[in-house]
Amino acid sequence: MTSSVPSPARIRIGSAPDSWGVWFPDDPRQVPWDRFLDEVSEAGYEWIELGPYGYLPTDAARLKDETARRGLTVSAGTVFTGLHHGPDVWDRTWEHVAGIAALTRAMGAEHLVVIPSFWRDDKTGEVLEDRTLTATQWRELTTQTERLGHEVRERYGLRIVVHPHADTHVDTEENVNRFLDATDPELVSLCLDTGHYAYCGGDSVKLIETYAERIGYLHLKQVDPEILADVVANEVPFGPAVARGVMCEPPGGVPALEPVLEAARALHRDLFAIVEQDMYPCPPDKPLPIARRTREFLRACGPARSST
Structure with a gap:
């Protein structure tokens, strides 16, 4: 008789250029791409994201060679969109x-992380547009995102996972719920970034439990609650907030990652959980020790022990 017990989910832990202070394709304050690849492998990770397009080599054959010889595999690419403009x-x-x-x-990946455009510049803090969408803009955002999900799936066989992000229009619990309720689960899944969601006042475990079928990908991140309180009180833009250290090394911030991983594991499906500790700019020797410690911390988290 066949057992009806679901097979254990695998939580595949990885990291990303973001955890090495990389926000842009080319910036003199960022570590060179080959150093990132060397160090992310040295820190014990096997999965990576592409990061900002153009940071890593864009020639697939070259990138395959560079990642394979370091034992690395790509989990996703990332795109930025302003689809609420219609x-x-x-x-x-x-x-x-x-x-x-x-x-x-x-590169063999199956996910494309989609980040909505910023209403204020993440580097300068310049206000670019109203922080609140109109009803028409919400309709355009949801319908155009569904269109993107369909086209990406049909043409490239990829699944889009939309990333709620500070200083965008998909940020708070209210806005994330509104976005999910208005989009087709067959076309649009969520990349839950635990740090960004906490930054915007959300509860990651509650979101996983409420919208279980929509969780398609995870970014693991924590915020420093004391720095966050000051950031919120003074309406500090996201870029300067990161420079202040609002995104911090686990397990020193919120949310606690063990319950998040436990809730994710309870979904009974495989998920990527990519570490992304926003650090821009940062000294070039800072990321590797943090990455090592974070990987060891995640190994000690029960749900992460079965990761591959």
Whole structure:
């Protein structure tokens, strides 16, 4: 007789250029891409994201060689979109997405992380547009995101996972719920970033339990509650907040990651959980020791022990 007990879920732990202070394709304050690959492998990770397109080599054959000889595999690519602006931005958006999606697929990954555009600049803090969407903009955001999910799936075989993010329009519990309720689960899943969601006042475990079928990918991150309180009180933009250290090394911040991983494991499906400790800018020798300690901490978390 066949058992009806679901097979244990695998939580695949990885890291990303973000944890090495990389926010842009080219920036003199960032570590060179080959150093990132060397150190992320040395820290004990086997999975990585592509990071900002153009930071890692964009030639698939070269990137496959560079990652394979370090024992690394790509889990996802990342794109930035402003789909609430409607069909007028579709062609420009698709031009941006297509190259990244092609490289992501060529590297054997199955996910494309989609980050909504910022209402204020993440580097300068300049206010770019109203922080609240109109009803029309919400409709455009959801319908155009569904269109993106369909096109990416049909053309590249990838699943989009939308990433709620500070200083974007998909940020708080209210806005994340509204976005999920208005989009098709067959086309749009969620990349739950525990740090960004806590930054915006959300409860990651509650979100996983409430929208279990929509959780398609995880970013593991914590915020320093004391720094966050000051950031919120003084309306500090995200970039300067990161420079203050608002995103901190686990397990020193919130949310606690053990319950998040436990809730994710209870979904009974395989998930990537990619460490992303925002650090921009940061000294070049700072990331590796943090990455090592974080990997060991996650090994000690019960749900992460079965990761591959």
